[in-house]
Amino acid sequence: MSKTLPSAPLVITSGEPAGIGPDLCVRLAATSAAEPFVVIADKSLLQQRAAQLGVGLRLQDYVAGRPAQPDILSVIHVPLAVPCRPGTLDAANSGYVLEMLRRAVQGCQRGEFSGMVTAPVHKGIINDAGIPFTGHTEFLAEQTGTPLVVMMLVGGGMRVALATTHLALREVPDAITAPLLEDVLRIIRRDLQRRFGIAQPRILVAGLNPHAGEGGYLGREEIDVMIPVLDRLRDEGFDVSAPLPADTLFTPHKLSQCDCVLSMYHDQGLPVLKHASFGQGVNVTLGLPIIRTSVDHGTALDLAGTGKADSGSLLEALKLASEMVSHEQS
């Protein structure tokens, strides 16, 4: 991978065309974001959406190395396969959605962009197109040849990472193996150090079972799998807790003692964070060779083209990506 140019912009993929991603990009272009960025989208889609929202929009084709101009959005044009109506999914445009992601990854890998920020995609419609797809997180891992990545959300004054991501609940206990837990904790610690500037990250680990297993009476995963890994990493110098009961882990007192909570599965940690920060939270993929942040919400098909979508999370995602770039370059 080439080194990122110091002045390289961030790149935003506009996501599912029938969702609110294009709306959010148009809104972002109309705000004065401090971070230079380029959007990948079909240009006519952005223009149509801007007209629907009643937002004035000036576009120019992105040219690598050309400095950003105020009030003009630089766009990398990727053509839609078929015309798009806000709120109406069409599997024919799934290739378009993935092509935008590939273009962003390639640009990050060759140093053209300092990092990528993703607007939401619709996982179901990509699968309907016959392309197995569980999320950006897994797709970006595959595109960059990364064996393991970690999803972490940032918002409401907390960081919440997940040991497992898009997995059916009944498969979760078997997925939490000692090697996985160890690798996940190594990735969290390393990325909090190099991309968040935290010298010795303090990580609180949620147990899998109620009351963190109640000494083995409510499940043995804590005793058999988790505690041995956590003890070993602590001996190595990691600041990690024992498995803690998840129901009291997200209290302000506990959160004030850590830099990150590690949840064992998606809906153990994310509802708490989203309750505290929905619309302002940021999803970060840890462990990738490139920087990637994203919004904390989905495609909100019901709001596309209505002007009611809140662009706060995309703005936060852009800001956080820029901060991560600064930490990595310092």
Ligand SMILES: NC(=O)C1=CN([C@@H]2O[C@H](COP(=O)(O)OP(=O)(O)OC[C@H]3O[C@@H](n4cnc5c(N)ncnc54)[C@H](O)[C@@H]3O)[C@@H](O)[C@H]2O)C=CC1
């Ligand atoms: N980063 C990504 O690409 C993500 C994609 N998704 C995908 O999005 C699709 C729809 O998922 P849902 O569960 O329906 O969640 P959703 O976030 O799209 O919608 C849930 C509710 O929140 C509202 N909402 C969402 N974003 C909003 C915004 N910016 N401003 C105001 N209100 C907003 C919606 O109108 C809806 O009422 C699914 O295919 C899912 O997989 C979901 C989460 C993240």
Ligand SMILES: NCC(=O)COP(=O)(O)O
């Ligand atoms: N619940 C978070 C989510 O679905 C985001 O997934 P990804 O597309 O960022 O992998």
